[in-house]
Amino acid sequence: MTGKNVTLRLLDKADREILKLPRPVKGAIYDFQHKFKTNPDSAGLRLKQLQGHDKLYSARVNDEYRALLLRLSDDNWLIVSVKHRRDVYAHLDRLTYSVNHVTGGIEYVDLQVVQEEVLSPAPSRATAPAEPAPPAEPAVPKPLFAEWSEQQLIDLGVAPSLIPVVAALTTEDQLLGLVEYAPQLTGEVLLALYDGKEYDDVLEQVTAPVAAPEPVDTDDFRAAAERPATIVTTTDEALREALEGEDFGRWKVFLHPTQAKLVARDYSGPARVGGGPGTGKTIVALHRVKHLVEQLPAGRNKPVLLTTYNKNLAADLRSRLLALGGEALLSRVEISHVDQLALRTVREAEPGNRKRIVDEAQAVREWRSLLDELGEDGWDAEFLHDEWTQVILGQAITSRTDYFRARRAGRGRTVSRAERAEMWQLTERFTQRLDRLGIQTWDQVAERAAQLEVERARRIQAIDRQREEAGGLDNVHVADGSGGWLRYRYRHIVVDEAQDLRPAHWKMLRAMTAPDRNDLFLVGDTHQRIYKNQVTLGSLGINIRGRSSKLSLSYRTTRQILRSAMNVLGEESYDDLDGSTETLAGYRSVLSGAVPDLHRLNDWTEEREAIVALIESWGQVPHEQIAIAVPTNQMASEAAYTLAQHGIRALEIGPDGPRGDSGVHIGTMFRFKGLEYQRMIIAGVTDGLVPRDGVRQRRTTDPARYRKEMQRARSLLFVAATRARDSLDVFWHGEPSPFLKELIEVRPPVAA
Numbered sequence: 001m002t003g004k005n006v007t008l009r010l011l012d013k014a015d016r017e018i019l020k021l022p023r024p025v026k027g028a029i030y031d032f033q034h035k036f037k038t039n040p041d042s043a044g045l046r047l048k049q050l051q052g053h054d055k056l057y058s059a060r061v062n063d064e065y066r067a068l069l070l071r072l073s074d075d076n077w078l079i080v081s082v083k084h085r086r087d088v089y090a091h092l093d094r095l096t097y098s099v100n101h102v103t104g105g106i107e108y109v110d111l112q113v114v115q116e117e118v119l120s121p122a123p124s125r126a127t128a129p130a131e132p133a134p135p136a137e138p139a140v141p142k143p144l145f146a147e148w149s150e151q152q153l154i155d156l157g158v159a160p161s162l163i164p165v166v167a168a169l170t171t172e173d174q175l176l177g178l179v180e181y182a183p184q185l186t187g188e189v190l191l192a193l194y195d196g197k198e199y200d201d202v203l204e205q206v207t208a209p210v211a212a213p214e215p216v217d218t219d220d221f222r223a224a225a226e227r228p229a230t231i232v233t234t235t236d237e238a239l240r241e242a243l244e245g246e247d248f249g250r251w252k253v254f255l256h257p258t259q260a261k262l263v264a265r266d267y268s269g270p271a272r273v274g275g276g277p278g279t280g281k282t283i284v285a286l287h288r289v290k291h292l293v294e295q296l297p298a299g300r301n302k303p304v305l306l307t308t309y310n311k312n313l314a315a316d317l318r319s320r321l322l323a324l325g326g327e328a329l330l331s332r333v334e335i336s337h338v339d340q341l342a343l344r345t346v347r348e349a350e351p352g353n354r355k356r357i358v359d360e361a362q363a364v365r366e367w368r369s370l371l372d373e374l375g376e377d378g379w380d381a382e383f384l385h386d387e388w389t390q391v392i393l394g395q396a397i398t399s400r401t402d403y404f405r406a407r408r409a410g411r412g413r414t415v416s417r418a419e420r421a422e423m424w425q426l427t428e429r430f431t432q433r434l435d436r437l438g439i440q441t442w443d444q445v446a447e448r449a450a451q452l453e454v455e456r457a458r459r460i461q462a463i464d465r466q467r468e469e470a471g472g473l474d475n476v477h478v479a480d481g482s483g484g485w486l487r488y489r490y491r492h493i494v495v496d497e498a499q500d501l502r503p504a505h506w507k508m509l510r511a512m513t514a515p516d517r518n519d520l521f522l523v524g525d526t527h528q529r530i531y532k533n534q535v536t537l538g539s540l541g542i543n544i545r546g547r548s549s550k551l552s553l554s555y556r557t558t559r560q561i562l563r564s565a566m567n568v569l570g571e572e573s574y575d576d577l578d579g580s581t582e583t584l585a586g587y588r589s590v591l592s593g594a595v596p597d598l599h600r601l602n603d604w605t606e607e608r609e610a611i612v613a614l615i616e617s618w619g620q621v622p623h624e625q626i627a628i629a630v631p632t633n634q635m636a637s638e639a640a641y642t643l644a645q646h647g648i649r650a651l652e653i654g655p656d657g658p659r660g661d662s663g664v665h666i667g668t669m670f671r672f673k674g675l676e677y678q679r680m681i682i683a684g685v686t687d688g689l690v691p692r693d694g695v696r697q698r699r700t701t702d703p704a705r706y707r708k709e710m711q712r713a714r715s716l717l718f719v720a721a722t723r724a725r726d727s728l729d730v731f732w733h734g735e736p737s738p739f740l741k742e743l744i745e746v747r748p749p750v751a752a
Contacts (some may be wrong), residue, residue, distance in 0.1 A: 003290055004077050006038075006075050006076075007076045008036050009079065009225065010232060011108060011231070012184070012231035012254045013184075014080055014081055014082070015254075017081060017698050019083050022066070022075075023557075025368070028062040029067070029085065032045070034059045036210060036418060038250075040059075040077070045059045046059060046297035046350065047059045049071075050068075050088075052094075055097065055221065055301075056071075056080075056095060056097065056718070057071055061082060063084060065085065065571070066082070066083055066084075066088045066720075067081075067082050068080050068083065068088070070097055070399075071223045072224075078106065078225060081237065090112075090559050091111075094115075095108075095109075096109045096159075098110060099216060099218040099219070099221060099416055100157060100210050101154075102155075102210070102259060103157060103211060103216075104227045104229055105183055106224045107186075108183075109159055109181070110181070111162075111476055112650050114162070114178065114197055117181065118177040118178045119165065119167075128187065131724070132404070137395060142170065143167055143168065144169045144170060144171075144175060144194060145166050150163050150167075151414075155187040156199075156207050157189055157207050158190065159182065159183050161194065161403045161577065162182055166178070168621055172194070175190060178190070179590055185229075188553065189202060192205070192588060193456075195559070205314070205586030206544070206552075206586065206588075209525070212227060220434070227257075231256070231257070231260075233254065234256075251280070251555075252324050255287060257272075258551060258552075258553070262284050262549055262551075263284055264291055265520050267308075267521070267547050268541045269547060270537075270543060271520070271548070272520075272521075272522040272523070272549070272578075273497070273523045273548075274523075274548065274582060275552060275587075276527060276554060276722070277554065277557065277718075277722035277723075278555055278557050279524040279552060281525065282496050284521045286306075286320055287324070288494055289304055289329075289615070290305050290324055290329055292492045292494070296491070299332075302332055303491035303492065304490065304492045305333070305336070305490040305493045305494070305509075306321065306335045306494070306497065307336055307337065307338045307493065307496070307509070308337055309338055309501055310337050310338050310499040312402070312674070313496065314335060314337035314340070316674060317335055321333065322614065326600055334490070338501055338508075338509075339445065339446065342442075342445050342448075343445050343449075343450035345453060346448050347443055349452050349461060355438050355440040356439045357440055357445060359442065360385070362439075363441045363443075367382075367385050367430060368431070370433055372559070374429070376426070383413075383702075383705070384427070385425055386532060387474070388430065388443075389441075391406055392406075392502065393425075393447045394503045396504075396698070399410075400421070400424045403420060403423075405684075443502065449504070450505075450511070453508045454508075454511045456486065457512075459515075460486045460487070471634055488512060488514045490513045491514075492520075493509055496524070497523075497673070498577065499524040499529040500524070500529060500530065500531045503540060506537065506542060507541070510540060510541045519544060522544070523579070526574045527569060527574050529712065530673065530716050531712075534708075534752050536577050537577050538578045544578055548578070550586075552588060553587075553589070554588065554591070554722075556591075557591065557722050557725065559589045559591065559592055559594070560593055560595040561593070561721065566584065567723040567746075568714075569584075569687045569718055570714060570742075572711050595728055596728035596730060596748065597730070598726075598748070599730065601733045604635070604733055606733065607683055607731045608642035608643075611639065611681055615664065615681075616648075622678075623662060624651075624658075624662050625677055625678035626664045626678070626680075627667075627672075627679075627680050627719040627723065628650075628667040629669045630669070631668070631684050631689040631692070632684075633690070635683070636667050636668060638651070643664060650666050651664065653665055653671040653675075654667075669716045672720055675723055677724060678725050679726060680727070680729070681729045681730075682717070682729070682730050683730075684739060685731065685737045685740060686734050686737060687734070687737055688734075688735075690717060691737070697724060717739055730743070
C-alpha cells in the first residue's frame with residue numbers, strides 16, 4: 001500500500017481517552033499519525049492485524065503505547081483507541097466495532113473497560129463504611145431499563161453490543177459511567193429514557209434527527225466513515241487541536257451529526273436553526289461560514305457577511321472564526337454587528353450625517369422631557385417610544401394617513417382614532433426634538449439603512465431586467481445612471497442571535513443579498529429574546545417555511561442546571577420568528593453535575609458577604625471562570641466593591657465585554673448573553689427586582705404589555721442561569737422572585 005494518499009482519522013471519544021495519557025505520549029501520537037499517513041507499512045510502526053478481527057489492527061506509537069485502528073480500506077484508517085501495550089492483547093474478544101443501523105456511523109466499544117469501570121468499579125472508587133454493618137437481607141435493585149425490550153432499545157439506536165450492559169444497570173451512577181464510554185447516540189437515548197421521556201418522543205426527538213437519510217449497509221465501513229454520524233477529524237492541524245485538550249476547542253474539530261448536517265446542507269432559500277442555550281447554534285453558524293467560503297470561487301473580496309446584534313458578540317465571532325480557519329478564512333468574510341453595519345450604510349450614502357447616536361434609555365428620557373414640557377401626563381414615555389419604534393419606524397410609516405391604517409399586532413392596548421392622531425402628533429414633535437438636539441436613535445439608523453438598501457436592490461433588479469430584455473448585454477447608460485455597476489453587497493449572510501434583531505435590520509439584510517440558494521442562514525432562540533424586537537420574518541420578505549431546524553443537545557449546561565432553568569420559563573408560549581410557536585421539546589444534556597443551590601439572605605449586604613464566602617470556598621477555581629449576574633448596574637458596582645474589600649478582583653462587563661483580563665466577571669443579566677462560565681452566581685433575584693416593580697404595575701392597566709415584559713424578564717433569568725457549566729448558585733433577599741417558586745418547592749434554600 002502506498003502512503004501518499006493514506007487517510008487517517010481520529011474517532012470522537014478516542015481523543016478524550018488520549019487526553020488522559022501522559023504528555024509525552026500525546027506528542028508521540030502526533031508524530032505517529034504523521035508517520036502513518038506517510039507510510040503505514042514502515043517497519044517502525046509494526047502494523048499488524050489483531051487476532052480474531054478482520055478490520056482491527058494495532059500499530060506502535062512508542063515503546064509503551066499502541067494505537068488501535070480500524071482498516072476501512074487499503075488507504076483509509078480510523079484511530080479508535082490508544083492503549084498501553086500490556087492492555088492491547090488481554091481481551092481481544094471484548095473489543096467491538098460496528099456500523100449503527102440507524103445513523104450509519106461507525107461505533108467502537110471496549111466492553112472490558114465498560115465492565116471494569118461501570119459495572120465492577122475498583123474498590124478504591126467506593127467509600128468503605130467506618131464499621132462493619134450488621135448483616136441484612138440484600139435488596140434486589142430494579143434494572144433501570146427493564147421497561148423496554150432489547151429490540152426497542154436497538155430500534156432507538158442503542159449499540160447492540162451494549163444491550164447486556166444496559167440490562168444490568170441499576171443506579172444513576174452506573175448509567176452516567178456508561179455514557180462516558182458508550183457511543184454518543186446510545187448515551188443520549190438512555191439518558192432521555194431515564195429522564196422519563198416517552199418512547200415515541202425519544203424516537204422523534206433523539207433518534208430521528210441523526211438517522212441516515214438512505215438505507216444503511218452495516219458492512220460498508222468506508223461509506224460509514226463519510227457520514228456525519230462518524231464524528232472524526234482528519235487534518236494534522238485538527239488532530240493537534242483535539243490532542244491539546246482544550247474542551248472549549250473541541251468545537252473546531254468535532255461536530256454532532258445534527259450540527260454537521262445543517263452546516264453542509266444546500267438550502268433553496270433562507271434557513272433558520274433554533275435550539276436552547278448551549279446547543280451549539282453559534283458553532284453551527286461559524287462552521288456554516290467556513291463551508292460557504294470553501295464553495296466560493298477564488299478572489300480577494302468578502303462576499304460572506306457574519307453579523308450579530310452587538311459589538312461584544314461580533315468581536316467574539318471574529319476571534320472564533322480566526323481560530324477555526326485562520327486569516328485565509330477571515331479574508332473572505334465581513335464581520336460586523338448589525339447596528340455598525342447599518343450606520344456604515346447610512347454614512348456611506350449620507351456622509352454629511354454626523355448626528356450623535358443615543359441608546360434606548362436616553363431616547364425614553366427624551367420622551368419624558370418632551371411630555372413634561374408639553375404638560376402631557378396621560379401618556380407613558382415607554383409606551384410612546386415602543387409605538388414609534390415598533391409601529392411607525394418598524395413599518396416605515398411616513399404619513400398620518402398611513403399610520404391610521406397601520407397594523408398594531410402584538411402591541412396589546414387598543415387605541416382609538418383620536419389617540420392615534422395624538423400619538424402621531426407627539427412622534428412628529430419628538431423627531432423634531434431629536435433633530436434640534438442633533439441626535440438620532442439606533443432605530444432611526446436601522447430604518448434609514450433599510451430604506452437605502454431596499455432602494456439599492458430595486459436599482460439592481462431594474463438593471464437585471466434591462467439586461468435580460470437586451471439578451472444578456474449590459475446597458476452602459478442604465479448602469480452609469482444608477483451610480484455605478486451595482487452588485488448585491490453579499491452572496492451569503494449568516495446571522496447569530498437572530499431573535500434580537502429589529503424589523504429594520506431584517507429589511508436591510510434581505511436587500512443586501514440576492515434571493516437565491518443559501519442566501520440567508522439564521523441561528524437564534526426566541527426563549528432567549530431579551531429585547532423587545534419581535535418579528536415575523538415572512539412579512540419582511542424572508543421565507544423560512546420548510547427550512548427551519550432545531551438543535552436539542554446542550555454541550556454547556558448539566559442536566560441538573562438545565563432542569564432548573566427550564567422551570568424558570570414556566571408555561572409561557574414563545575414564537576418561532578415566523579408567526580408560529582416554538583418549544584424546547586427534546587432539549588437535553590448528557591452532562592451531569594450538582595443541582596443548583598438556592599440562598600435566602602436578609603438583605604442585599606448579607607447577600608454580598610455570602611457571595612464572597614462562597615467564592616473563597618471554591619479555592620483554586622480561576623476567577624475569570626466565575627461570574628455574578630445582578631438585576632441593575634448599581635448592584636453590579638456594589639458587588640464589585642464588596643469583593644474588592646475582601647481582596648477579590650472584579651471585572652465589570654460593559655457593552656464591549658469584560659473590562660480587563662483576570663478577575664470575577666460582574667454585570668447585569670443583559671451583559672451575559674453569549675458568554676459561559678464554570679461557576680455562575682445570580683444575585684438579587686428578589687421580587688420587585690426580577691421582575692422589576694414597573695412590570696408588575698401593568699398587570700391591570702395594560703395586560704398584553706404586562707405578559708410580554710414578564711416573558712422577557714423570564715427569558716433574562718433563563719439566559720443568566722444557562723451560562724453555567726458546572727455550578728449555579730441563586731441568591732435573593734426578602735421575597736424571592738415569583739420565577740423561583742417551583743425551584744424553591746423542589747429544593748429549599750441552603751442555610752446562610
